[in-house]
Ligand SMILES: CC(=O)CC(=O)SCCNC(=O)CCNC(=O)[C@H](O)C(C)(C)COP(=O)(O)OP(=O)(O)OC[C@H]1O[C@@H](n2cnc3c(N)ncnc32)[C@H](O)[C@@H]1OP(=O)(O)O
């Protein structure tokens with residue numbers, strides 16, 4: 001049985017992007033969140049992105065309308081009862097993800113695949129709370145989803161080959177490039193990216209240079225599109241801290257300890273671009 005209907009859980013920066021690319025590829029999509037204002041904000045971002053595509057001549061008004069017609073919103077997990085795949089992109093917290101997966105296991109049809117966009121949590125541990133661990137898989141998109149080509153696909157210990165194949169095919173249909181990665185904390189992307197970002201925060205904390213200088217070194221010296229502190233703000237400082245904590249705990253090495261300055265910013269509610277302030281201030 002093919003994949004036609006998709007539910008995306010979490011209408012934040014990742015969930016809204018995933019919903020957009022799925023609807024663009026022709027899937028029927030239900031975007032779920034716990035609060036109506038988050039659904040509105042997520043849908044607003046999608047409409048803005050599609051309108052920009054129309055302005056730039058990449059899509060017609062008709063295509064934009066057809067994509068939006070395939071997008072539905074939901075505040076009730078029961079709406080997963082007739083979907084073929086769920087892609088979960090709620091907050092990076094094991095308890096929340098396990099609670100969502102437990103409920104989905106009860107609600108979603110027996111054939112449905114339960115995928116998670118987690119950026120670092122072990123897939124096997126999320127799968128273990130369900131009665132269908134062979135149908136649970138990691139589908140890790142990059143931010144901003146409509147632009148970035150990569151999807152890391154992560155098998156849990158029990159993930160079935162046909163489930164991997166179905167997710168790989170879907171990734172190609174979304175015009176993304178799949179890369180297979182084993183189930184270790186942070187996978188490949190964040191095992192390499194986040195320690196670099198954390199080190200940049202240490203450099204700021206220790207007064208090695210200003211935030212602008214640190215970002216300029218990596219932008220102009222290493223040709224990174226964004227400096228590491230700008231990128232941390234873009235990802236979300238809460239998400240960066242969760243990922244460092246998971247690397248630290250999961251790999252058991254002190255080299256992954258989160259910088260105290262990162263903890264302080266998150267405690268202050270300075271979560272980066274999404275909250276209006278992080279290392280930089282946003283309008
Ligand atoms: C934490 C995790 O688990 C994993 C992660 O995702 S880590 C984060 C990975 N992402 C990155 O590293 C992103 C690094 N930054 C970049 O690649 C670039 O700065 C960027 C693509 C975000 C913006 O590129 P830019 O050249 O500086 O800006 P800009 O010219 O405005 O944008 C380039 C294109 O991207 C599009 N774009 C930019 N931001 C976008 C967004 N949020 N949504 C949709 N489209 C977007 C623009 O429309 C533009 O498209 P066209 O050129 O076709 O018109």
Ligand SMILES: NC(=O)C1=CN([C@@H]2O[C@H](COP(=O)(O)OP(=O)(O)OC[C@H]3O[C@@H](n4cnc5c(N)ncnc54)[C@H](OP(=O)(O)O)[C@@H]3O)[C@@H](O)[C@H]2O)C=CC1
Pocket residue numbers: 009010011012013014015032033034035038089090091092093096100117118119120140141142143234235236239274
């Ligand atoms: N930011 C990034 O660059 C990347 C993030 N990821 C991963 O994607 C996931 C989402 O991250 P991101 O989009 O940045 O985070 P955001 O904070 O932007 O969005 C998370 C959304 O999920 C909602 N949510 C929280 N709990 C639930 C729930 N129980 N049911 C439904 N929705 C819920 C949140 O609502 P509320 O605010 O009310 O809690 C919020 O709207 C995380 O697992 C993250 O690690 C993966 C790749 C890149």
